[in-house]
Amino acid sequence: EIVMTQSPATLSVSPGERATLSCRASQSVSSHLAWYQHKPGQAPRLLIYGASTRVTGTPARFSGSGSGTEFTLTISSLQSEDFAVYYCQHYNNWPPWTFGQGTKVEIK
């Protein structure tokens, strides 16, 4: 099973600032990496797949990068609606698919 490790656990950011979230895989997942946004009481929302491809409707301020074992989600200028928990998930080769433990982006 591939272990996904996210850092930091909590990120305190002021509106308008940049946020950088990291996700590391215990072995290569190529570019088979997705990012989700999860708000309390809602279902997770797929933002990015293939490590860097935005889903239709994902604002351009969200960008993903990386391949292999190191990945980054960047939110260029945080808006109020972006404060949430973000999860990475791999879907490389064979199940089980695993998620990182999440990064909570909170208002500073």
Added chain:
Amino acid sequence: QVQLQQWGAGLLKPSETLSLTCGVYGASFSGYYWSWIRQPPGKGLEWIGETNGIGNTNYNPSLQSRISISVDTSQNHFSLKLNSVNAADTAVYYCACHAGNTYGPYDFWGQGTLVTVSS
């Protein structure tokens, strides 16, 4: 646009069987992977398993001995059964799906169902 609407019992006693169903609207069953994911209180997301409804079904090894995911195309829904539940199975359970004939991320999600296991 695919919509998923889930339902099932929200309170169970230890050793009972969890049974959840996810109705599918706006899609046929072919060309998708149908999945269940859960989130225990205060914790992250855990993948439970998935099926494409035509013979490719995969389960989380940690739950494999207790779970079953099935598709009922005549009723346009898929289901999760988890046997012998205990307190550690308390979680919000989500159904989700991926559009495609190969593995991929989850494009669409149900609203979530809180299942509590308590005596």
